[in-house]
Amino acid sequence: MEMEKIVTLCKQYGFVFQGSEIYNGFANTWDFGPVGVELKNNVKKCWWKRFVQEDPKTYGVDAAILMNPRTWEASGHVGSFSDPKMDCKKCKQRFRADNMIEEFSNGEVAAEGMTNEEMEKYIADNHITCPNCGGFDWSEIKQFKLMFETSRGTVEGEKDTVYLRPETCQGEYVNFLNVWRTTRAKIPFAIAQIGKSFRNEITPGNFLFRTIEFEQMELQKFCKDTDSMDIYADYKKRALEFVEDMGLPADKLRYHDHDKLAHYAKAACDIQYKFPIGWEELNGIHHRGTWDLSRHSEFSGKPMEYLDPDTNEKYIPTVIEYSIGADRLTLALLCEAYEEQTLEDGSTREVMHFIPAIAPYKVAILPLIKKNHSEKAQEIYTELSKYFMCTYDETANIGKRYRREDVIGTPFCLTVDDETLNNNTVTIRDRDTMEQITLPLDEVKNYIEEKIRF
Numbered sequence: 001m002e003m004e005k006i007v008t009l010c011k012q013y014g015f016v017f018q019g020s021e022i023y024n025g026f027a028n029t030w031d032f033g034p035v036g037v038e039l040k041n042n043v044k045k046c047w048w049k050r051f052v053q054e055d056p057k058t059y060g061v062d063a064a065i066l067m068n069p070r071t072w073e074a075s076g077h078v079g080s081f082s083d084p085k086m087d088c089k090k091c092k093q094r095f096r097a098d099n100m101i102e103e104f105s106n107g108e109v110a111a112e113g114m115t116n117e118e119m120e121k122y123i124a125d126n127h128i129t130c131p132n133c134g135g136f137d138w139s140e141i142k143q144f145k146l147m148f149e150t151s152r153g154t155v156e157g158e159k160d161t162v163y164l165r166p167e168t169c170q171g172e173y174v175n176f177l178n179v180w181r182t183t184r185a186k187i188p189f190a191i192a193q194i195g196k197s198f199r200n201e202i203t204p205g206n207f208l209f210r211t212i213e214f215e216q217m218e219l220q221k222f223c224k225d226t227d228s229m230d231i232y233a234d235y236k237k238r239a240l241e242f243v244e245d246m247g248l249p250a251d252k253l254r255y256h257d258h259d260k261l262a263h264y265a266k267a268a269c270d271i272q273y274k275f276p277i278g279w280e281e282l283n284g285i286h287h288r289g290t291w292d293l294s295r296h297s298e299f300s301g302k303p304m305e306y307l308d309p310d311t312n313e314k315y316i317p318t319v320i321e322y323s324i325g326a327d328r329l330t331l332a333l334l335c336e337a338y339e340e341q342t343l344e345d346g347s348t349r350e351v352m353h354f355i356p357a358i359a360p361y362k363v364a365i366l367p368l369i370k371k372n373h374s375e376k377a378q379e380i381y382t383e384l385s386k387y388f389m390c391t392y393d394e395t396a397n398i399g400k401r402y403r404r405e406d407v408i409g410t411p412f413c414l415t416v417d418d419e420t421l422n423n424n425t426v427t428i429r430d431r432d433t434m435e436q437i438t439l440p441l442d443e444v445k446n447y448i449e450e451k452i453r454f
């Protein structure tokens, strides 16, 4: 399935629209529509349930997006969160020099450790041309800052630079002491957060894959260094199980262990998914040593040491980070769920095979004949909507209505007909098998709730 097809389908059925579309859009921003917002919210709910609700040693926070700018000095972002960019003078497109070198050399050359001058020389020596226009007229390479800056202050000329956070995890580190104090948790424990991050990416694109504004689902596990590699291994396993349970098949997922590590790290790994654009990172699991808390301690002047109540030992905890993009995961789930299916009678249907837990609507309430059955159907819709997202449709023939639900991934269609009026039973059609069963109306809520549990 091509990415273009997913983009078109998302727009057509209300999953995702281009950002600011009536103004001809705003590059690499996307708005989730009525169906898409439900899908992404369900993705976030499943993550939170798995990693916070069902884990007694993980605590949630919702930290401010705008943080004290010292945070970004401590984290190293002010000094070094930048990419080497170069412009094609012919077509005016901007590219990441390191990516171009890695692509050109099929990953043989690791541009990460090269200076700008070394990269310029490599590009010149190998005559690497512009991927857009084929030209060979490059600007010099400059470091391009990835943090969006804005300013704070009410008096003109007295503004302070503040940053839109480029990752959510700093809100977890700066709240380490608060969460420890208020929960009285013993190490190991984790702090989790879901929220928006912003990056002025040089080469965003591929729909939701790389955007300038996106949501991250991140958690930091604070632990004793001696336990850290076991905890790292455990999150690698749990992160993979999570995406498999969300509907991504094992043969399209793989670990990618990093060879090059930050000086403070003992290990780092991505989980990659086979997107229509190829194998790409879905999430990361990082061993971060004591780097983050040590730096915040140094820059804030607040001791970040944990006091072990059993042994009286004092130490700065080691951090294991697990981080996954909500939009990127939603994109993977959209790509995976889509099928253009040829049915036994030769006709085709488009269907989204989402697991029921993430489907935007859980059940569609469909009166068989509008004038006879709509009143009862609306009554059922009102009742079931108290428990889960339902949709109601009384337009067109029943076959067309089924197709509309298939393509937005509604796992169940509930048809209201004369049997409902006379015997209080309804027909439930399964999206994937298209089989129908008859159920007493008072069993429907439990039946659906059982099926949509994650």
Ligand code: GAP
Pocket (backbone or CB within 6 Å): 166, 167, 168, 169, 199, 201, 208, 209, 210, 211, 212, 213, 214, 216, 218, 281, 282, 283, 284, 321, 323, 324, 325, 326, 327, 328, 329
């Ligand atoms: N705190 C660690 C961190 O931010 P990262 O590898 O830069 O690590 C983690 O980002 C995850 O966030 C990625 O695996 C990806 O799922 C998502 N992500 C990162 N940049 C993104 C972007 N520009 N657009 C969409 N998702 C992005």
